[in-house]
Amino acid sequence: MCIPLPANKKVAMPEKLKLNSIPMNKQPPEVRRRNPYEVAQGYTYEQAVEEAKRCIQCKKPACIQGCPVDIDIPSFVKALAEGDLPQAAKIIYGTNTLPAICGRVCPQETQCQENCTLGKKGDPVFIGRLERFVADWARENPEESGIFKIALPKPTGKKVAIIGSGPAGLTCASDLAKAGHKVVIYEALHLAGGVAVYGIPEFRLPKKIVQAEIDYLVNVLGVELKRNQVVGRSATLDELLADGYHSIFLGIGAGAPMFLNIPGENSNMVYSANEFLVRLNLMKAYLFPAYDTPVKVGKRVAVVGAGNVAMDAARWAVRMGADEVYIVYRRTEAEMPARIEEVENAREEGVIFKVLTLPVRVIPSAHGSVEAIECVQMELGEPDESGRRRPIVKPGSEFCMEIDTLIPALGTQPNPLVPRQTPDLKTTSRGTVVADEKGKTTKEKVWAGGDIVTGAATVISAMGAGRRAATDIDARLKNHS
Amino acid sequence: MNRILVKKELAPKIKLIEFENRDIASKAKPGQFVVIQMGEKGERFPLTISGIDPGKGMVRVIFNEVGKSSKRLGALAEGEEIGNVAGPLGNPAEIEKFGTVLCFGGGVMTGPMAYEAAAFKKAGNRVITVIGARNKELLILKDEMNALSDKLYVSTDDGSEGYKGLDFLRDILEGEKVDRVIGMSVATATLRTLCELTRPYGVKTIVSLTPIMLDGTGMCGVCRVVVGGQTKFACVDGPEFDGHLVDWDLLESRKRVYSHEERVSTLLDEQVGKDCASRFQQTRK
Ligand SMILES: Cc1cc2nc3c(=O)[nH]c(=O)nc-3n(C[C@H](O)[C@H](O)[C@H](O)COP(=O)(O)OP(=O)(O)OC[C@H]3O[C@@H](n4cnc5c(N)ncnc54)[C@H](O)[C@@H]3O)c2cc1C
Ligand SMILES: Cc1cc2nc3c(=O)[nH]c(=O)nc-3n(C[C@H](O)[C@H](O)[C@H](O)COP(=O)(O)OP(=O)(O)OC[C@H]3O[C@@H](n4cnc5c(N)ncnc54)[C@H](O)[C@@H]3O)c2cc1C
Numbered sequence: 001m002c003i004p005l006p007a008n009k010k011v012a013m014p015e016k017l018k019l020n021s022i023p024m025n026k027q028p029p030e031v032r033r034r035n036p037y038e039v040a041q042g043y044t045y046e047q048a049v050e051e052a053k054r055c056i057q058c059k060k061p062a063c064i065q066g067c068p069v070d071i072d073i074p075s076f077v078k079a080l081a082e083g084d085l086p087q088a089a090k091i092i093y094g095t096n097t098l099p100a101i102c103g104r105v106c107p108q109e110t111q112c113q114e115n116c117t118l119g120k121k122g123d124p125v126f127i128g129r130l131e132r133f134v135a136d137w138a139r140e141n142p143e144e145s146g147i148f149k150i151a152l153p154k155p156t157g158k159k160v161a162i163i164g165s166g167p168a169g170l171t172c173a174s175d176l177a178k179a180g181h182k183v184v185i186y187e188a189l190h191l192a193g194g195v196a197v198y199g200i201p202e203f204r205l206p207k208k209i210v211q212a213e214i215d216y217l218v219n220v221l222g223v224e225l226k227r228n229q230v231v232g233r234s235a236t237l238d239e240l241l242a243d244g245y246h247s248i249f250l251g252i253g254a255g256a257p258m259f260l261n262i263p264g265e266n267s268n269m270v271y272s273a274n275e276f277l278v279r280l281n282l283m284k285a286y287l288f289p290a291y292d293t294p295v296k297v298g299k300r301v302a303v304v305g306a307g308n309v310a311m312d313a314a315r316w317a318v319r320m321g322a323d324e325v326y327i328v329y330r331r332t333e334a335e336m337p338a339r340i341e342e343v344e345n346a347r348e349e350g351v352i353f354k355v356l357t358l359p360v361r362v363i364p365s366a367h368g369s370v371e372a373i374e375c376v377q378m379e380l381g382e383p384d385e386s387g388r389r390r391p392i393v394k395p396g397s398e399f400c401m402e403i404d405t406l407i408p409a410l411g412t413q414p415n416p417l418v419p420r421q422t423p424d425l426k427t428t429s430r431g432t433v434v435a436d437e438k439g440k441t442t443k444e445k446v447w448a449g450g451d452i453v454t455g456a457a458t459v460i461s462a463m464g465a466g467r468r469a470a471t472d473i474d475a476r477l478k479n480h481s
Numbered sequence: 482m483n484r485i486l487v488k489k490e491l492a493p494k495i496k497l498i499e500f501e502n503r504d505i506a507s508k509a510k511p512g513q514f515v516v517i518q519m520g521e522k523g524e525r526f527p528l529t530i531s532g533i534d535p536g537k538g539m540v541r542v543i544f545n546e547v548g549k550s551s552k553r554l555g556a557l558a559e560g561e562e563i564g565n566v567a568g569p570l571g572n573p574a575e576i577e578k579f580g581t582v583l584c585f586g587g588g589v590m591t592g593p594m595a596y597e598a599a600a601f602k603k604a605g606n607r608v609i610t611v612i613g614a615r616n617k618e619l620l621i622l623k624d625e626m627n628a629l630s631d632k633l634y635v636s637t638d639d640g641s642e643g644y645k646g647l648d649f650l651r652d653i654l655e656g657e658k659v660d661r662v663i664g665m666s667v668a669t670a671t672l673r674t675l676c677e678l679t680r681p682y683g684v685k686t687i688v689s690l691t692p693i694m695l696d697g698t699g700m701c702g703v704c705r706v707v708v709g710g711q712t713k714f715a716c717v718d719g720p721e722f723d724g725h726l727v728d729w730d731l732l733e734s735r736k737r738v739y740s741h742e743e744r745v746s747t748l749l750d751e752q753v754g755k756d757c758a759s760r761f762q763q764t765r766k
């Protein structure tokens with residue numbers, strides 16, 4: 001499929017800037033509202049090459065600065081424009097171990113694409129879609145792409161335990177295995193992948209893609225994966241160190257749900273977004289009863305919050321047959337933390353946005369299920385420490401929304417299990433683990449990175465943290481041999 | 482891993498399984514539980530640990546065959562493997578020398594109660610045990626309990642053996658000083674009755690709660706219970722709590738959410754099982 005050009009041949013600069021991007025195929029809203037399949041269907045080869053050709057190859061590429069892991073974006077885009085897919089894949093995989101995931105879920109609009117020079121006059125180059133295309137091609141054509149062929153160095157005899165198999169843990173594991181260390185991943189759940197398997201829905205990130213990344217780690221890089229291991233309850237960090245591990249990396253995420261803390265919140269049919277998403281994504285409740293775990297979704301669903309988690313929960317509720325699905329948010333659309341693309345997708349699928357609204361009480365029915373929520377109207381006041389205007393309650397604005405399912409999606413916080421069992425691991429008042437820029441914690445031989453250090457953030461920042469920690473761990477292990 | 486070493490039927494629809502899992506066996510303490518998943522399509526469901534043998538790497542569970550998942554577990558034979566088992570989960574029971582401890586094990590939870598009562602005995606307590614069941618046929622582990630306790634009482638709902646109901650506990654509490662009561666039962670109503678009986682005597686009563694669980698690691702919140710006005714996640718903050726502070730109405734209501742789906746699942750499984758069996762027989766003919 002690819003015809004590599006001679007290396008010295010330059011791509012001619014386009015005479016005229018192409019300001020309009022190539023649109024990507026998506027399932028139409030009325031179709032995707034009722035199925036769990038991926039919404040965005042990706043570029044074809046021709047579309048990807050066309051889009052790549054829009055890149056003007058800036059002398060000082062600003063896009064790279066927007067990338068938390070410094071992918072050499074102009075070079076991979078150039079290789080793609082020239083049809084040299086193996087080269088494009090090689091460049092991406094050189095710095096990003098999980099590009100098929102990142103190409104789908106990274107907030108490119110606030111990272112690489114935000115800095116794109118073309119974006120100042122028209123559409124930026126859709127770098128994420130190109131990354132996704134190259135990664136999918138590489139995965140589906142392992143022989144041609146060659147990225148999975150890797151000569152592992154001689155084993156160093158050093159052993160590292162990775163706790164948690166989210167993006168942070170997987171990246172750290174992959175780098176350390178490539179450096180020749182023996183790596184063992186401990187994962188609490190029965191499936192590896194972290195939020196990518198239990199949180200982000202199939203319709204945004206097909207689970208077979210995550211599985212392929214894990215298979216690569218286990219089958220090609222020789223990483224050992226131990227599932228069903230709740231570290232802190234099973235082994236403690238000290239026990240793992242005593243067991244012969246030379247270092248530990250903690251990538252346990254921020255997985256504990258937050259609630260609104262309002263009266264009636266423990267009524268039935270009030271789900272944390274985590275519970276709702278775990279049932280659907282990890283346990284595949286959308287296939288009940290072929291799969292054993294059920295999920296109950298009513299006819300009128302309110303999701304509280306406006307981050308990615310809230311959009312995912314609302315869009316699942318649509319797919320599970322709810323008649324009306326609301327996003328209830330106390331600020332306005334301008335402040336919504338979710339990716340713009342996902343807000344747009346949700347709106348197209350019929351999600352109704354109720355902004356400047358805050359639930360204050362859950363009203364249960366006689367048999368204990370939510371029947372309505374009492375809300376108040378908000379208005380925006382002075383900016384707060386986050387720079388966003390602070391929502392304040394409009395006096396006397398109480399009103400009721402009749403609903404039968406309530407999903408608080410207010411974000412997550414670190415699970416205190418490991419810190420509680422590890423007194424010499426310093427944590428902040430928010431429960432996050434204290435670590436320096438290389439991921440080193442206050443506890444000897446223990447590093448940490450990803451959401452457990454930053455609080456809920458992004459896949460790519462977790463990967464970056466996993467990589468920096470791996471570099472530091474590798475350096476120390478080599479020095480101490 | 483998780484290979485079944487021993488399987489026994491203790492009473493109709495009550496099974497004991499001992500399986501091999503060195504990690505859990507080396508760590509588990511009384512009061513903790515495991516989460517089991519039968520096959521990749523299975524749900525995750527909790528069972529309290531009823532005993533361990535660290536030397537053999539053995540973990541014991543005792544369970545009721547009530548619905549789809551527990552029936553499938555009960556259908557496995559010795560030598561077969563249980564898919565996924567995570568544990569030990571939850572906080573270990575608070576085992577100390579309190580003086581006289583009254584241990585109540587209702588139905589299938591007599592299993593984990595035997596494990597915990599033995600630990601209280603070892604810690605130097607005088608141990609009174611009460612085992613209960615709906616009827617005589619469903620009583621389990623009477624001899625084991627008798628051997629480890631200073632005194633054993635038997636109670637059945639229908640009076641077919643021992644005392645009828647739990648009212649006789651009042652006589653015990655009036656007759657001697659009990660320093661702590663521990664209650665285990667999957668029947669929330671029974672635990673509630675126990676707590677109401679002990680409340681007037683001011684005896685601290687600890688109960689092991691069994692709300693619906695999903696992950697068992699603190700990440701979903703489906704297991705939330707209200708204790709002393711505060712919301713707690715039973716899987717990480719419990720499962721044992723002060724029974725006099727539990728919001729029982731809430732717990733009972735939350736446990737019923739999925740009863741319809743559970744029935745669908747069980748009926749379907751039985752039907753599919755029958756279909757397969759009859760097809761199998763037909764092909765054999
Ligand atoms: C619904 C949802 C949607 C999101 N959408 C996006 C998006 O579109 N784009 C984006 O960039 N980011 C998104 N995020 C955020 C992103 O997924 C996270 O920032 C990222 O996954 C963090 O990676 P991590 O490796 O730190 O932790 P996680 O992915 O949370 O992984 C942690 C792993 O550690 C395991 N673990 C926890 N405790 C233990 C223990 N004691 N022992 C063993 N294992 C343990 C967990 O089971 C889990 O598998 C989303 C998050 C959610 C919840
Ligand atoms: C901490 C804890 C410890 C437990 N220990 C034991 C034990 O040692 N022995 C024992 O026999 N049972 C125990 N249970 C109850 C056991 O988990 C349920 O009986 C089991 O999940 C039933 O599943 P099923 O598919 O066979 O039945 P289903 O038909 O699905 O359900 C039957 C009943 O089991 C309960 N149940 C169903 N799903 C769950 C779930 N995911 N989590 C919790 N309860 C559920 C509900 O009350 C339901 O009405 C315990 C429960 C908890 C929470």
Ligand code: FES
Nearest residue numbers: 695697701702716
């Ligand atoms: S079972 Fe999910 S938090 Fe307790």
